[in-house]
Amino acid sequence: MNNTESPGLYIHVPFCGTKCPYCNFYSITSFSLVADWLDSLRKEAIIYKDRFAAFDSIYIGGGTPTLLAEHELAALIDTLFRYFTFSPDTEITIEANPDDITLEKPTLLRKIGVNRISLGVQSFNDKELQSLRRRHSAAQAERALERIRASGFTNIGVDLMYGLPGQTQAGWVQTMKRALDFKPEHLSCYQMTLENGTPFGKMSTDGRIKPLGEEEGRSFFLITSGFLEEQGYIHYEISNFAREQKYKSRHNSKYWQHVPYLGLGPAAHSFLEGVRWWNLDSVESYCRALDQGGVPVAGTETLSQEQHLLESLYLGFRTSHGIDLKLLNNRPRSDTILSELQESGLIQVHGGRAMPTRDGFLVADGLPLLFAG
Amino acid sequence: MPQIRNFSIIAHIDHGKSTLADRLIQHAGLVTERQFRDQILDTMDLERERGITIKSQTVTLPYTGKKGKEYDLNLIDTPGHVDFSYEVSRALASCEGVLLIVDASQGVQAQTVANLYMAMEHDLTIIPVINKIDLPSADVDQVKEQIENELGLDPEPSILCSAKEGIGIENVLEAIVEQIPAPTGNPHDPLTALIFDANYDPFRGTIISCRVFDGTVRPGDIIRFMSNNATYKVEEVGVFRLSREPRKELSAASVGYIISGIKTVSDTRIGDTITLNSNPAAAPLPGFKEAKPMVFSSIYPVSSDDYTSLVEALEKYKLNDSALIYQKDSSAALGQGFRCGFLGLLHLEIFQQRLEREYGQAIIMTAPSVRYQFRLQDGKTITIDNPQYYPDDAGIESSFEPFIKASIFIPERYMGEVMKLCIARRGVNPRFNYPTQGRVEVTFDMPLAEVIFDFYDRMKTITQGYGSFDYDLIEYREGDLVKLDILVNSEKVDALSLIVHRDRARDWGVRVCDRLKEAIPRHQFKIAIQGAIGGKIISRSTIPAFRKDVTAKCYGGDITRKRKLLEKQKKGKKRMKMVGSVMIPQGAFVAVLKSDNE
Ligand SMILES: Nc1nc2c(ncn2[C@@H]2O[C@H](COP(=O)(O)OP(=O)(O)OP(=O)(O)O)[C@@H](O)[C@H]2O)c(=O)[nH]1
Ligand code: SF4
Ligand SMILES: [Mg+2]
Numbered sequence: 001m002n003n004t005e006s007p008g009l010y011i012h013v014p015f016c017g018t019k020c021p022y023c024n025f026y027s028i029t030s031f032s033l034v035a036d037w038l039d040s041l042r043k044e045a046i047i048y049k050d051r052f053a054a055f056d057s058i059y060i061g062g063g064t065p066t067l068l069a070e071h072e073l074a075a076l077i078d079t080l081f082r083y084f085t086f087s088p089d090t091e092i093t094i095e096a097n098p099d100d101i102t103l104e105k106p107t108l109l110r111k112i113g114v115n116r117i118s119l120g121v122q123s124f125n126d127k128e129l130q131s132l133r134r135r136h137s138a139a140q141a142e143r144a145l146e147r148i149r150a151s152g153f154t155n156i157g158v159d160l161m162y163g164l165p166g167q168t169q170a171g172w173v174q175t176m177k178r179a180l181d182f183k184p185e186h187l188s189c190y191q192m193t194l195e196n197g198t199p200f201g202k203m204s205t206d207g208r209i210k211p212l213g214e215e216e217g218r219s220f221f222l223i224t225s226g227f228l229e230e231q232g233y234i235h236y237e238i239s240n241f242a243r244e245q246k247y248k249s250r251h252n253s254k255y256w257q258h259v260p261y262l263g264l265g266p267a268a269h270s271f272l273e274g275v276r277w278w279n280l281d282s283v284e285s286y287c288r289a290l291d292q293g294g295v296p297v298a299g300t301e302t303l304s305q306e307q308h309l310l311e312s313l314y315l316g317f318r319t320s321h322g323i324d325l326k327l328l329n330n331r332p333r334s335d336t337i338l339s340e341l342q343e344s345g346l347i348q349v350h351g352g353r354a355m356p357t358r359d360g361f362l363v364a365d366g367l368p369l370l371f372a373g
Numbered sequence: 374m375p376q377i378r379n380f381s382i383i384a385h386i387d388h389g390k391s392t393l394a395d396r397l398i399q400h401a402g403l404v405t406e407r408q409f410r411d412q413i414l415d416t417m418d419l420e421r422e423r424g425i426t427i428k429s430q431t432v433t434l435p436y437t438g439k440k441g442k443e444y445d446l447n448l449i450d451t452p453g454h455v456d457f458s459y460e461v462s463r464a465l466a467s468c469e470g471v472l473l474i475v476d477a478s479q480g481v482q483a484q485t486v487a488n489l490y491m492a493m494e495h496d497l498t499i500i501p502v503i504n505k506i507d508l509p510s511a512d513v514d515q516v517k518e519q520i521e522n523e524l525g526l527d528p529e530p531s532i533l534c535s536a537k538e539g540i541g542i543e544n545v546l547e548a549i550v551e552q553i554p555a556p557t558g559n560p561h562d563p564l565t566a567l568i569f570d571a572n573y574d575p576f577r578g579t580i581i582s583c584r585v586f587d588g589t590v591r592p593g594d595i596i597r598f599m600s601n602n603a604t605y606k607v608e609e610v611g612v613f614r615l616s617r618e619p620r621k622e623l624s625a626a627s628v629g630y631i632i633s634g635i636k637t638v639s640d641t642r643i644g645d646t647i648t649l650n651s652n653p654a655a656a657p658l659p660g661f662k663e664a665k666p667m668v669f670s671s672i673y674p675v676s677s678d679d680y681t682s683l684v685e686a687l688e689k690y691k692l693n694d695s696a697l698i699y700q701k702d703s704s705a706a707l708g709q710g711f712r713c714g715f716l717g718l719l720h721l722e723i724f725q726q727r728l729e730r731e732y733g734q735a736i737i738m739t740a741p742s743v744r745y746q747f748r749l750q751d752g753k754t755i756t757i758d759n760p761q762y763y764p765d766d767a768g769i770e771s772s773f774e775p776f777i778k779a780s781i782f783i784p785e786r787y788m789g790e791v792m793k794l795c796i797a798r799r800g801v802n803p804r805f806n807y808p809t810q811g812r813v814e815v816t817f818d819m820p821l822a823e824v825i826f827d828f829y830d831r832m833k834t835i836t837q838g839y840g841s842f843d844y845d846l847i848e849y850r851e852g853d854l855v856k857l858d859i860l861v862n863s864e865k866v867d868a869l870s871l872i873v874h875r876d877r878a879r880d881w882g883v884r885v886c887d888r889l890k891e892a893i894p895r896h897q898f899k900i901a902i903q904g905a906i907g908g909k910i911i912s913r914s915t916i917p918a919f920r921k922d923v924t925a926k927c928y929g930g931d932i933t934r935k936r937k938l939l940e941k942q943k944k945g946k947k948r949m950k951m952v953g954s955v956m957i958p959q960g961a962f963v964a965v966l967k968s969d970n971e
Contacts, residue, residue: 344898
């Protein structure tokens with residue numbers, strides 16, 4: 001893993017063309033506030049300008065950042081470079097939707113410094129895309145990938161989802177195969193979650209759509225992991241795969257290792273020196289707070305040692321990097337539990353670390369509590 | 374000075390003691406109509422929820438007799454359930470007489486007899502009261518016959534009464550003052566006061582309930598506990614109305630309370646005698662016989678951090694429930710705890726609930742056990758109530774278990790099913806008795822161990838609530854006993870071991886394995902549960918592993934939320950015990966005891 005201690009910078013772009021029925025990210029579908037938001041973002045950047053060391057990653061996420069006009073994106077990057085310092089090889093990722101990838105867009109993005117694109121494809125099956133009410137088709141997604149590649153991007157990530165209504169396992173493998181045609185450097189394969197507060201979540205409580213059962217979810221997961229590893233990808237986090245070590249998402253890895261990060265924009269989270277804070281999750285109140293000369297923070301917490309440990313454990317068990325066994329020092333019965341987990345084929349222990357196996361990934365959420373308690 | 378009468382109301386369960394007490398209290402004008410509620414002396418939540426009396430309660434009633442004399446009547450309402458008979462026996466030591474209530478439709482029942490005998494042992498005046506005469510099914514003549522034949526009392530002076538309708542209350546009061554002798558005792562002799570109950574008040578310390586036999590005690594006096602010579606300065610004395618009512622003094626023959634800022638819980642012992650430091654009595658009063666526990670169970674704090682607080686809670690609890698016997702105990706699986714003895718299963722259940730509600734203690738209780746005897750090859754005989762100390766099989770020459778005489782009253786139509794149940798529970802020597810038309814009394818000799826678990830519930834279900842059940846210990850009988858061990862992922866969980874009859878071992882093994890399978894949540898790995906006798910596996914069940922339990926996404930915005938979720942689960946885990954790598958919920962230790970139909 002790109003195990004640097006340099007902090008990462010996240011920008012939340014809270015605008016989308018339409019709202020996808022499964023999505024629980026904060027975004028709005030009106031663009032009237034883009035200018036205010038940009039202006040507020042600048043104010044927020046000023047607040048933190050001297051607080052962080054040089055960043056080596058920027059992640060422009062959302063929302064749908066590629067909906068921003070060229071000058072807006074340029075202004076955004078400008079602001080960041082004006083108030084913060086960055087290491088020369090900074091990874092600059094932008095989340096993109098296929099329908100926004102016009103012929104020129106990739107080149108424009110490269111021009112303003114973006115060197116990694118994470119493309120929200122979700123599926124290469126038109127029926128599935130319709131049921132997800134995405135704004136693009138499979139063909140559009142392929143065209144987008146071609147255009148991005150052609151413009152010279154050497155670090156492309158593709159986001160896919162399984163467990164979609166009506167999706168078969170064969171259909172899912174087909175989707176992965178079509179993504180692999182473009183040799184993406186990175187793949188994120190998420191099991192769809194039916195989140196409370198989303199239209200799909202409601203349909204699920206009403207019984208109109210059914211989440212994957214435990215066995216089906218397991219089998220999709222195993223097929224995904226098996227297939228992609230066969231194709232040479234490294235399964236380095238529950239839902240993330242990299243074609244080579246260097247293509248692991250540098251930015252996201254920071255979240256999993258308690259490396260500091262600064263999140264700008266509504267609903268963004270930040271972490272520095274054991275303190276985590278998160279912003280107001282409404283564009284209006286975010287802007288208002290900054291207008292009035294305040295900070296747009298909605299909440300903050302200081303991690304106790306115990307909380308830090310608990311996070312290290314659960315975050316660690318979600319990655320192939322695993323956990324440092326030193327974390328378990330003085331934990332009652334940790335040896336018994338480790339050997340039980342090894343015998344059950346859920347973890348491997350070497351080099352002073354305990355690392356989840358593929359089967360271990362499947363039950364990663366339950367592992368920390370076996371130790372911390 | 375009003376004259377004093379000290380009496381208890383005793384009876385079989387539900388025969389109407391507390392309701393009669395209500396009428397006497399109302400007659401004395403102690404409550405306004407608005408303050409009144411039925412069974413007003415049943416103040417504990419558990420008493421009201423279950424509709425039974427658990428604790429004896431004292432109340433002092435003013436009464437002006439027909440002949441114009443003034444009295445202070447010290448009434449003690451007692452519980453009828455056999456499991457609380459220790460409350461009755463202690464109450465009787467403060468009295469000169471009793472009202473023996475008999476339900477006019479139920480007639481004389483097991484605790485009528487048992488409580489009468491206790492009153493006789495104390496040489497008390499006995500006033501039979503036939504209650505519930507308002508019921509259509511009341512049969513006064515038959516009850517009088519039973520009083521004569523089964524109790525050996527003269528039925529003629531029996532008072533007919535309906536506590537519910539308020540009929541016969543004045544006759545009861547007159548009988549109390551006319552028949553029960555005034556207590557003797559000299560207020561000028563050295564103080565002797567018998568502690569018959571107590572409870573701990575966080576602000577005022579231990580509040581002692583006592584009967585003064587001789588002497589007088591006043592605020593400012595220095596009192597001394599005769600068993601340990603601890604001394605305290607009296608802050609307040611008084612009598613019980615519906616709440617405590619301070620008085621200037623308590624003198625010979627009164628029943629009341631003493632408060633003297635006693636913060637050392639262990640200084641107060643139920644049965645001890647209080648005297649004055651300046652003018653001590655020559656000898657203490659006889660005190661009480663120890664309670665004889667029938668059922669034993671170990672308790673452990675759910676979280677081992679809470680051990681000290683459990684120790685304190687038990688001390689305080691014991692002040693208010695002196696029938697509880699306990700001593701230190703420890704288990705490999707559950708850590709430090711206590712072995713407790715109870716008078717019966719209801720006592721055990723009430724103990725657990727009071728400890729949780731009143732003292733905030735979350736505890737794990739192990740399966741109740743009776744007390745077994747083992748004759749060893751070397752000629753020694755040992756008594757064991759804790760499966761953990763089951764002797765080496767090879768050393769056992771013969772084993773013995775307690776047998777009871779189980780009496781079951783049922784409508785005749787349930788006889789077949791009840792017989793089946795009793796036989797399945799190793800009942801022998803059935804006898805039948807037809808006290809009234811359509812009802813039958815079935816009597817079996819049965820191992821106590823077979824009824825402490827689930828028997829009463831099953832019987833109630835079978836008889837749709839129409840059955841009643843009582844038992845008396847008769848003797849120890851030889852039986853082929855074995856120890857059933859329970860293993861969780863090959864690790865023996867000592868706290869789950871049971872001593873069982875060989876004939877029933879397989880049933881038990883299967884049941885415990887099945888119950889644990891339901892009670893232990895799935896883990897990340899497979900869990901094997903086995904029942905074993907002397908290393909031989911006789912039953913097993915398997916809890917399959919989680920197949921998938923992981924959320925798809927975890928980025929910056931998810932981390933705090935997810936940790937909070939884990940923290941919540943972790944709190945839940947505090948109520949779990951780790952055995953090896955398996956988390957066993959506290960409930961699992963008790964789940965093995967739940968009956969099939971729950
Ligand atoms: N019909 C009728 N019911 C009565 C009478 N006295 C009591 N009961 C009812 O009998 C039930 C039991 O009454 P309690 O006074 O609680 O009986 P108890 O003897 O105090 O019971 P324990 O304290 O549990 O042993 C209640 O439902 C009363 O209402 C009576 O004179 N007539
Ligand atoms: S999934 Fe992406 S495009 Fe759809 S609503 Fe959510 S943030 Fe917007
Ligand atoms: Mg009562």
